[in-house]
Amino acid sequence: MVPMAERITPSDVAHVADLARLELSPEELELFTGQLADVLDHAADVEALDLSEVVPTAHPLPLVNVLRDDVVRPSLDRRAVLDAAPAVEDHRFQVPPVLGEPG
Amino acid sequence: MSDAVPPSTSLPAVEIAAAVRRGERSAVEVLEEHLAVIHEREHEIHAFNLLMDDHARVAAAHVDRQVAAGHDPGPLAGVPVALKDNLCTSGVPTTCSSRILEGWCPPYDATVVARLRMAGAILIGKTNLDEFAMGSSTEHSAFGPTRNPHDPARVPGGSSGGSAAAVAAGFAPLALGSDTGGSIRQPASLCGVVGVKPTYGRVSRYGLVAFASSLDQIGPLAPTVADAAAALEVIAGHDPLDSTSVPEPAPELLARLGEGVEGLRVGVVAELMGEGIAPDVRRRVEAAADALAEAGAKVDDATVPAATYGLSAYYLIAPAEASSNLARYDGVRYGLRVDAPTTAAMNTATRTAGFGAEVKRRIMLGTYALSAGYYDAYYGKAQKVRTLIIRDFAAAYESFDLLLSPVSPTTAFPLGAKAADPLTMYLSDVCTIPSNLAGDPSVSVPFGTGDDGLAIGVQVLAPALAEATMLRAAAVLEDAVAGNHPGGRR
Numbered sequence: 001m002v003p004m005a006e007r008i009t010p011s012d013v014a015h016v017a018d019l020a021r022l023e024l025s026p027e028e029l030e031l032f033t034g035q036l037a038d039v040l041d042h043a044a045d046v047e048a049l050d051l052s053e054v055v056p057t058a059h060p061l062p063l064v065n066v067l068r069d070d071v072v073r074p075s076l077d078r079r080a081v082l083d084a085a086p087a088v089e090d091h092r093f094q095v096p097p098v099l100g101e102p103g
Numbered sequence: 104m105s106d107a108v109p110p111s112t113s114l115p116a117v118e119i120a121a122a123v124r125r126g127e128r129s130a131v132e133v134l135e136e137h138l139a140v141i142h143e144r145e146h147e148i149h150a151f152n153l154l155m156d157d158h159a160r161v162a163a164a165h166v167d168r169q170v171a172a173g174h175d176p177g178p179l180a181g182v183p184v185a186l187k188d189n190l191c192t193s194g195v196p197t198t199c200s201s202r203i204l205e206g207w208c209p210p211y212d213a214t215v216v217a218r219l220r221m222a223g224a225i226l227i228g229k230t231n232l233d234e235f236a237m238g239s240s241t242e243h244s245a246f247g248p249t250r251n252p253h254d255p256a257r258v259p260g261g262s263s264g265g266s267a268a269a270v271a272a273g274f275a276p277l278a279l280g281s282d283t284g285g286s287i288r289q290p291a292s293l294c295g296v297v298g299v300k301p302t303y304g305r306v307s308r309y310g311l312v313a314f315a316s317s318l319d320q321i322g323p324l325a326p327t328v329a330d331a332a333a334a335l336e337v338i339a340g341h342d343p344l345d346s347t348s349v350p351e352p353a354p355e356l357l358a359r360l361g362e363g364v365e366g367l368r369v370g371v372v373a374e375l376m377g378e379g380i381a382p383d384v385r386r387r388v389e390a391a392a393d394a395l396a397e398a399g400a401k402v403d404d405a406t407v408p409a410a411t412y413g414l415s416a417y418y419l420i421a422p423a424e425a426s427s428n429l430a431r432y433d434g435v436r437y438g439l440r441v442d443a444p445t446t447a448a449m450n451t452a453t454r455t456a457g458f459g460a461e462v463k464r465r466i467m468l469g470t471y472a473l474s475a476g477y478y479d480a481y482y483g484k485a486q487k488v489r490t491l492i493i494r495d496f497a498a499a500y501e502s503f504d505l506l507l508s509p510v511s512p513t514t515a516f517p518l519g520a521k522a523a524d525p526l527t528m529y530l531s532d533v534c535t536i537p538s539n540l541a542g543d544p545s546v547s548v549p550f551g552t553g554d555d556g557l558a559i560g561v562q563v564l565a566p567a568l569a570e571a572t573m574l575r576a577a578a579v580l581e582d583a584v585a586g587n588h589p590g591g592r593r
Contacts, residue, residue, distance in 0.1 A: 013471075093436055
C-alpha cells in the first residue's frame, strides 16, 4: 500500500492542474483530490505482485523505425489547414503575446 | 408469413450489400428506410451528434448509378454506416463530443473512412461518445447522453455508446467505434450487438483522434458476426500513414466463419469469473462455454493470474498517454479559443472551458502518474504489470486457442447510477482492459439476457492476428443463441 503520507493532496492536484494548463475552482480542487485519491488507492493493489524482475512494456508491438523513399508528394492544403485556426495572420497561426506578462 | 419484400432495416449489412450489388435493392431506398427509422426514434435515443443525410443521399445515388452501369460498387455497397465522432471525416464536423472541438471540420478522412467509401458504404452520421472516448456510459458527452434502445432509462455503455445504440435501434446495420479499454465491446454487450476490437495495428489509426495511442484500436459494431467480419475485411490491412500498422493484408474472415470450433481448445478465464461479476453474467459465460463444447470445442478452465490487475495498470497508462495526446488542444491551430492577454493564459482559459470533468480528471491523473517523484511508483509499475499480463496471456495460449470471459460485470445500468463515482465507473472495464494492454483481439457476442431481461455479451479472446479463429467461435455462439436474445437480429 502507498502510505497515507503519500496520498495525493490538494496542493499536488493544484500543481498537476497547473502543469496541464487547467484552472480549478476550490470546489473542483476538493472533488478531484478525493476522486484521484480513490483511483490511486485502488491502483495500489498491484503491490501484491512481485514486479522486481519484470521489465516495463510501453507498447504492444516491437516498434521499429518505418522508412520510405524520400519522394515529394502532395500534402494537406495550407489554406484548408489555416481555415480551421481561431486566428491567422500572413499564412501563420496567430497567438497572443508569449513573453512579457506573467502567464 | 407475407411474401412482401422486408424493409432493409430488418436485414443484416451483408444481405443489404448483396441485394444492392445484384440490383435488387436501390441504395437510395435503403438509405431512406434507415433515415425514416432514425427520424422516428432518434429524439429519444440521441445516438448521433450529426446526421450526414445530404452527403449520404449523394453517395447512395452514386452507388445506384454504378450498379446500373454494370460496375460493382464494392463489398459494402449501399450499406448505411454510422461513424463514432472521433473518426475524421473530410469537411464534416468531428467533435469527439467535446466543446473544445465543436465546429471543427477535419481537412482529411481517416483511413477507415476512406476505405468504407471505396467499398461502397454510405456514411450516414457521426455518433455520440464519452468525451474523447473517456468513459463507459456515454454520459460524459458535452452534447448529452445516449440512451439504450432496449430501455431508454439505461445507458448504452461507452464510450462507443452512440455507435452501439445506432445498430441496436436499427438506425444503421453497421457502425465503427474505437476501443481503448473496452469502448467497443462493453457498449456492444449492453446493447445486444456484436462488437470487435481487432489486434493492435490491424486497423490503421490514421485519422482516429488519439486518446491512448498504445491501446486505441478501431473496430466494427454490427447486428451479426458476419457483418462485423465483412466490415473488418474492408477496414483492416496495412496503411503507410500509421507507423504502428501491421504490415499484413486484411485477413480473410467471412469465408472462414462457417468452419466451426471442432477440436479448438477454449479456456474460461477463472480470474474474470469471480467477485464483482454478476451471477447472471457468469451463468451466460458458462452457457457459452457449454455451447462451444457442444459444437466440438475442448473447454476447460484457464488462468491469466495478472488479468484483474489490468484495471489498475490501465487507469495509469491510459491517462498518462491521454495527458500527452490532449496537450495539443491549446487554442492555437484548431478548435476552441478563449481569448486572454498572453498565450499561456489563453491555453489555460481554452482548456478549462473546453474540456469536461472526466477529461480533466484523466489529464490530471496522467500528469500526476508521469510527474517527477511519482513516475516509478505509478507509471513505471503499471508498465511492468502490462508485461505480466502479456506473459500470462502467452502462457495461457500455449494450452488454449481461444479464451472466454464476461464483457461487462453487469447488464446496462440506469443513467446516473455511476456518473458521480469515477472509480465505480472504471470497474466496468475490468474484463475488457486486458486485451488492450496485450494488444490482442477480442469480440463481444450477444448471448442471451440477464435476470432483468437485458442483453448480455460474452467475450471471446484470441492471440494477436487470430481474428479468423476468434470470429468462427463467435459465429458458433451466435448460432447457438439465435432467436433468443433481445438485440442484434432485428
